[in-house]
Amino acid sequence: MTAGQWQPYQERFPGPGHTAVGDLRVYSDLHSPQLGSRRDLVVCLPPSYRHTSLAYPVIYMMDGQNLFDEATAHAGEWQVDETMARLAAEGVEAIIVAVANGGDRRTDEYSPFSIPGEGGGQAQQLAQFVSEIVVPLVERDFRVHSGRQSRFLFGSSLGALFSLYLLHERPDQFGGAGLMSPSLWPAGYAIF
Template sequence: MTIRIAIRNSVHALALLLLSHVSISQVRLQVFLETPEGTYPGSVFVAGDFNGWDPGSPGELLQYNGKDYTIILDSLKPVPFQYKFTRGSWEDVEVMPDGSDRNNRVLELRSDTIIRLRVEAWKSAFSVRRKMSTAGKQVFALPDSFDMPGLGRFAKIHVYLPASYKHSRKQYPVIYMHDGQNLFDELRAPFGEWGIDETLDSLVRAGHPEAIIVGIDNGPRRVNEYTPFDTEKFGAGQGDAYVAFIANRLKPFIDKKYRTLRAPEHTAIAGSSLGGLISYYAWLSKPNVFGNAGVFSPSFWIAPRILPLTDSLAATVTGKCFFYIGEQEGDRYVKDMQEVADRLGARTRAIMYSVVDPIGEHKEASWRKWFAEFYLWIMGNGFNRQLRTR
């Protein structure tokens, strides 16, 4: 059964009318970038949904020509994409002149293009504005890092426990989430946090069900770990090893350490962007472990093989799958998600919720806005829903 909520407006229809009838498979973009005084001789990179939002990818390093930084990006697809400029990490990304966060830049190419842009300021110029920790008292960092077999690194884990945990003998459902840095604490979140702990505290006070949340920090090879298939641009996909780590090492530890409901119907996996992709893949490939999934703004563009995999495995999954994307992320990415959801819906017994938010963007603020809706639906009977469009 599918619950599809398509929140639309006239802007989308107008955009479709304006699309060119000429089919262009690839375009070339040259960027000339003016930067704040003192940037040179530092490095400048461009990161966006065309490179998995890698803030320091050598392939997207701009060159200094004595006046501006410049780069030529070949083989771009003529679809809308979002991007930002960085100095190699999300701790030093472009910001507004007053130091506040800058929205993602958006560009849609129809042909080979040259553009001139300006970075107003870098985040590091405002480092004196120290952020404060916002993690609630129910959020705990596990003292030991976890070896991740096949991935060559250790994982840092944070756990949210409901307020009733220490005063009861109840068992709780568990949601495993990726990009753990961005879930609970503004101090650790380079783009702003999801506010998971604050959201759940409020929902529980209102009488809604409780759950344990397990946040897994990402690592230096995030694109590879969250991608289940090999790609020409990014190399070997390590998604199978990452999912196996959660299913075979982390989940057994959490189930032993905490009072959990261990069955698949009480176990969910959720994330955004590449985290949305790997959440869907985990739910699809391991339904005996993960009974429910939250798929926010999934980067299906990087994994076209997800379509035939959906066709072959859809009949094996049950439970619930929540799909979300913002229309401001670009028509191509909306269509990618809807195609996967349509194929799944045609072949599965699972219950689905698919939503397109007309003002939603590819960023934490949008995912935070829809997390409560996902949580209430995934924890309820699968049919109740509450719309929040602003």
């Protein structure tokens, strides 16, 4: 697999033990000059994507390795793929973009504030990566509605803190954010 191409999830992660379902595509080793690192992106396409010419809203979700697959998740997968399939059956469809966290650098990347003894303070670089590289890549390669009214963020814990931060920093680019169990405490609740 060459970096810079989308491939089916099952080809990128073959073998037993994977629980991802549906039409998932992986962009391997996407380079972030802002962060000086590489990471995979996973896109979950709605069931109707192959059979229509419709464009879809997009939800950019943090901690991407937790969304679809027990084999890659930390403390259990979120079953976003199964949930989106159920919602599609009810007529609600969106493209999910799973942005993997930086592993040991998760706190550094997700917190806009320095946290004594834990890191933090690199959220601006991650915000630039998502806004300037990830969003244009997705909008180039998939049928999506462009514009802030069709772009949303979602995160849990520090991923929720980052989602709120990115929404605040780029209100012209994102229309809303879902926050699950948000860690808003860093730097004495400075996000407010």
